[in-house]
Amino acid sequence: MEVRLLNPSDAESYWELRLEALQQNPEAFATSYEEALKRENPIEQVASRLQGNGDFTFGAFQNGKLVGTVTLLQEKIMKMAHKAYILAMYVTPNSRGTGAGKAVLTEAINHAKQIPEIMKLNLTVVSSNEKAKKLYTSLGFKTYGNEEAALKVNDNYYDEEHMVLFLKECR
Numbered sequence: 001m002e003v004r005l006l007n008p009s010d011a012e013s014y015w016e017l018r019l020e021a022l023q024q025n026p027e028a029f030a031t032s033y034e035e036a037l038k039r040e041n042p043i044e045q046v047a048s049r050l051q052g053n054g055d056f057t058f059g060a061f062q063n064g065k066l067v068g069t070v071t072l073l074q075e076k077i078m079k080m081a082h083k084a085y086i087l088a089m090y091v092t093p094n095s096r097g098t099g100a101g102k103a104v105l106t107e108a109i110n111h112a113k114q115i116p117e118i119m120k121l122n123l124t125v126v127s128s129n130e131k132a133k134k135l136y137t138s139l140g141f142k143t144y145g146n147e148e149a150a151l152k153v154n155d156n157y158y159d160e161e162h163m164v165l166f167l168k169e170c171r
Contacts, residue, residue, distance in 0.1 A: 002061040003103045011047035013066040021090035058107045060100040067095040072108040086123035119168045127159040141165045
């Protein structure tokens with residue numbers, strides 16, 4: 001398995017995987033599949049975002065096919081630049097359990113450690129997603145809060161856990 005930082009040439013593959021993620025696990029993402037389809041020039045938007053600038057998306061490839069992604073997004077405001085977020089984590093159903101998720105997340109964490117300003121990583125996860133929580137916990141994330149009814153998908157409400165990983169001592 002190859003894991004690497006995605007670049008603008010990966011935009012189409014990323015967009016296809018993102019749409020799959022929104023369909024397969026709508027409870028895991030704030031954006032809905034329907035909202036995503038309404039975007040104008042989505043591949044161009046993705047290509048622009050994959051140029052970096054404090055926004056880094058990593059991909060796991062099996063046999064040359066993108067099967068997993070995660071985004072690391074650093075806060076841009078000076079007083080909050082010590083924080084970054086883990087977002088848009090997804091692994092295709094056929095690739096779950098192969099280490100793809102751990103590989104892309106580890107790559108994102110290692111990348112964050114190379115950015116001197118980043119002291120901690122935050123993420124949110126649907127409280128019922130035990131496999132994701134187990135992965136995050138195995139890499140050192142700890143729950144620091146819960147939000148009841150954080151997302152509504154159709155007529156179902158989903159709670160979310162807020163998790164943090166301190167990369168450096170902040171106090």
